[in-house]
Amino acid sequence: MTKKPTLTSSSGKPYPTNETSQTAGARGPLLMEDHYLMEKLAHQNRERIPERVVHAKGWGLQGKFRVTHDVTKYTRAKMFSEIGKETEMLSRWSTVAGERGAADAERDVRGFSLKFYTEEGNWDMVGNNTPVFFVRDAFKFPDFIRTQKRHPKTNMRSPEAMFDFWAGQPESVHQVTILMSDRGIPRSPAHMNGYGSHTFSMWNAAGERHWVKFHFRTHQGHEWYSDAKAAEIIGQTRESYSEELWNMVEAGNFPKWTLFIQVMTEEEAMETPFNPFDLTKVWPHGDYPLIEVGEVTMDTVPENYFQLVENAAFNPNNIVPGIGFSPDKMLQARVFSYADAHRYRIGTHYEALPANAPKNAPVNHYHKDGSMRFFTNDFGNPNAYYEPNQYDGPVADESVTEPPLRIDPEAVAARFKQEESDIDYVQPRALYAEVLNNDERDRLHKNMAGGMAPVSDSVKERWLAVLKKVHPDYEAGVRQALETGNHGDPSLPVTDDTPLEVAD
Numbered sequence: 420m421t422k423k424p425t426l427t428s429s430s431g432k433p434y435p436t437n438e439t440s441q442t443a444g445a446r447g448p449l450l451m452e453d454h455y456l457m458e459k460l461a462h463q464n465r466e467r468i469p470e471r472v473v474h475a476k477g478w479g480l481q482g483k484f485r486v487t488h489d490v491t492k493y494t495r496a497k498m499f500s501e502i503g504k505e506t507e508m509l510s511r512w513s514t515v516a517g518e519r520g521a522a523d524a525e526r527d528v529r530g531f532s533l534k535f536y537t538e539e540g541n542w543d544m545v546g547n548n549t550p551v552f553f554v555r556d557a558f559k560f561p562d563f564i565r566t567q568k569r570h571p572k573t574n575m576r577s578p579e580a581m582f583d584f585w586a587g588q589p590e591s592v593h594q595v596t597i598l599m600s601d602r603g604i605p606r607s608p609a610h611m612n613g614y615g616s617h618t619f620s621m622w623n624a625a626g627e628r629h630w631v632k633f634h635f636r637t638h639q640g641h642e643w644y645s646d647a648k649a650a651e652i653i654g655q656t657r658e659s660y661s662e663e664l665w666n667m668v669e670a671g672n673f674p675k676w677t678l679f680i681q682v683m684t685e686e687e688a689m690e691t692p693f694n695p696f697d698l699t700k701v702w703p704h705g706d707y708p709l710i711e712v713g714e715v716t717m718d719t720v721p722e723n724y725f726q727l728v729e730n731a732a733f734n735p736n737n738i739v740p741g742i743g744f745s746p747d748k749m750l751q752a753r754v755f756s757y758a759d760a761h762r763y764r765i766g767t768h769y770e771a772l773p774a775n776a777p778k779n780a781p782v783n784h785y786h787k788d789g790s791m792r793f794f795t796n797d798f799g800n801p802n803a804y805y806e807p808n809q810y811d812g813p814v815a816d817e818s819v820t821e822p823p824l825r826i827d828p829e830a831v832a833a834r835f836k837q838e839e840s841d842i843d844y845v846q847p848r849a850l851y852a853e854v855l856n857n858d859e860r861d862r863l864h865k866n867m868a869g870g871m872a873p874v875s876d877s878v879k880e881r882w883l884a885v886l887k888k889v890h891p892d893y894e895a896g897v898r899q900a901l902e903t904g905n906h907g908d909p910s911l912p913v914t915d916d917t918p919l920e921v922a923d
């Protein structure tokens with residue numbers, strides 16, 4: 420039998436006991452000097468870090484990416500440099516609105532975060548399971564999220580707030596249609612696609628830029644739960660996704676996705692009838708076909724959830740040479756927001772933690788000291804702590820400079836409001852009328868009506884007016900389901916009724 424290790428304090432001092440406090444007499448009060456007990460209680464008080472302000476409930480796996488097709492004409496990123504090349508990965512999928520203990524099978528958009536530990540630093544693809552989003556200007560993001568979280572008085576989720584916001588924000592109808600369609604409650608993360616959603620860029624060794632969209636298509640097929648089935652599942656287990664992923668990996672049935680890109684030239688981007696940097700729009704497959712790139716396989720349950728999944732910091736500004744941003748103003752705002760959130764949620768040196776530290780690229784920077792600076796970074800010469808220096812400290816590599824971006828010479832700095840127009844309804848109309856079949860439309864009507872049932876008449880009418888602009892049958896179908904009450908269970912998790920009466 421192997422000898423058990425000795426239990427110690429966090430400074431390495433052996434513990435005399437792990438169950439008996441030091442007291443004055445058998446019945447007496449505690450002694451202050453029982454620092455073993457103090458340490459134990461103090462650590463317990465510090466076990467939680469703040470949950471993510473959004474996407475708090477999540478599930479993670481580790482795995483790898485393998486290149487299957489040559490895309491070097493689009494990108495110089497070394498992870499794509501040759502067919503067969505593999506890159507280590509960490510994934511985290513999530514729901515958006517629920518807290519860290521929320522049930523898994525709730526109707527919500529799912530986050531789809533992938534970290535690729537490349538030899539040129541980490542590339543984070545922080546997407547969703549939908550190709551579009553509710554808003555297209557970051558100014559609206561905090562308000563949108565507020566409608567998804569709890570009401571300040573009732574402390575319940577508020578369908579009234581959700582539909583009130585969406586009705587005043589008609590470009591959201593594309594995303595809301597997907598949310599209320601079958602894809603709104605995936606059976607598990609393995610049974611859904613991932614999308615980078617934003618337009619990104621790729622640039623090649625010759626310095627040529629293309630705009631791209633990322634699509635991760637599931638090999639497991641799209642499977643989803645109806646509202647009634649989801650309610651039944653939640654009644655049995657709140658952790659259905661963790662269970663499903665755990666069972667798949669334990670059985671060697673590793674979930675896989677194929678990565679495709681859509682590509683648009685800079686010239687084409689000036690001609691599209693829609694703004695290709697508008698996050699409420701997709702690029703039609705017919706015009707911008709999917710180009711296969713490689714395969715993601717997730718084959719390992721992380722040894723420690725807190726260390727690798729809760730501490731994971733996915734950040735859209737983690738890109739590598741050969742991948743870049745686009746003018747999408749939502750993406751631009753995300754480039755600020757995530758590192759700010761991580762410094763608050765995890766701490767100054769969050770990037771040195773095991774989940775976030777590059778595994779396959781050196782880290783050489785001049786950031787100094789600070790709370791929890793537990794690692795050295797003196798490049799072998801303590802004199803090299805500023806730049807420029809003559810002590811062989813790290814220097815920048817101009818060869819990774821992105822190609823310059825041509826901006827419209829007429830561009831003026833202003834706050835451009837994109838007025839609502841039919842262009843916002845074209846794509847949800849195509850989804851409703853051409854992609855979904857009769858049964859899917861029928862379920863969409865009922866899911867939407869279930870979600871809307873508790874809201875006030877004025878909000879209902881304003882939202883129905885938006886649906887009518889998408890397609891008259893859409894409005895008629897939802898109205899009928901509302902009027903007949905033929906919509907099964909409400910599709911949103913906990914409902915309050917109408918807005919609170921507020922005294923003058």
Ligand code: NDP
Nearest residue numbers: 550597600601602612701702703704705846847849850854
């Ligand atoms: P296509 O017929 O080529 O594409 C339709 C796509 O719709 C499918 O490939 C599938 O995307 C997706 N889809 C199927 N069922 C659902 C659902 N319940 N919820 C959300 N998406 C679904 O036509 P277009 O490319 O011209 O697009 C038509 C409409 O399809 C768009 O306006 C958009 O609403 C929707 N769509 C388009 C996507 C795109 O990138 N072009 C991606 C997803 C949706 P997938 O193959 O990614 O599973």
Ligand code: HEM
Nearest residue numbers: 471474511530531532546547552557560616733752756760
């Ligand atoms: C998480 C901000 C839009 C996908 C987060 C977090 C913040 C944030 C602060 C928490 C980060 C953390 O603590 O680790 C924003 C802002 C947005 C925006 C300001 C708009 C301006 C989007 C969009 C997508 C998205 C459009 C998808 C296309 C995600 C995902 C996570 C996340 C997947 C969870 C990451 C993880 O798994 O740890 N967002 N977000 N967000 N966001 Fe966003």
